[in-house]
Amino acid sequence: MPHVPAPAVISSITTPADADAFRTLNEEWISRLFTVQDADRLVLGDPFGRIVEPGGDVLVARDPHGAVIGCVALLAHPDTVFELAKMAVAPAAQGRGLGRRLVAAAVGRARELGAARLFLGTNSKLTPAIHLYEAAGFVRIPRDRLPVADYYARADTLMELECG
Template sequence: MASSTSAAPQIVSCTSDHDAEAFRRINEEWISRLFTLTDEDRALLNDPRGQIIDPGGDVLIARRDNGTILGCVALVRYPDDVLELSKMGVTPAAQGHGVGRRLVTAAIRRARELRARRLFLGTNSKLGPAIHLYQDAGFTRITRDQLPVADYYARADILMELALT
């Protein structure tokens, strides 16, 4: 019998305080464990509606049929039809079951729906499985001077993008 974490999760936009709290909790856990939580992290995590959704981005939540939240990812809006794939996290119990892959696929689809022409991300060489996942999805490495933003996370030592047009 298959584990319930291996069943394809539903991936939906963040619509409730419960979803927003899960987005904050999942991201705070992994960021605090591997890096240092910054003021910029806290601003996004504490107010995903005001900082991400209302300005034209989205937060996607992966959940089981029973409502258990397995993971999340944000699409942060920038000028010129650019989105950042950001704050992707999967709960420890759900890791290794394809949730991250489904989140990335859903985020790319949603970025197209939001009419982005470019999707970029920053990651860290410590996150080997995530880097592989992004490469499999078609992201290619870029340099810091190719970023569409001037001030970007110092912890991001690998930068990638995906053209959507």
């Protein structure tokens, strides 16, 4: 019988090592496809202060050995709106459904935090991510639906999900 790897365990960020893994996973894909911006550095450099303390969360996925192989952030905005952001899956763990599990866990966690609506920004060249978000129920929206005025220029595809 072939060996089937144990599924990753997804939970909230708890340690400085988790924060480092969150930063490393995101910097890898952002720098490979785009440019890491100052706004990225602020959030990635202090996820506890910039995401968790203001009312959001960072979820990390761990392999059976405890290594962080994926992550996703939920940033709190006014009026019970949350942003799904900074999702990354380690290259060696891609193609196994972990991204889908992270999105589902993030939507569930956003509801626990009281979200009425989730939004995200992505880029049209990230076709697999767009399909993943659409499969989870996100729909495309115009820029004027965003709860923030100054949003990433690289985000040319904006989406939302009603959580209520």
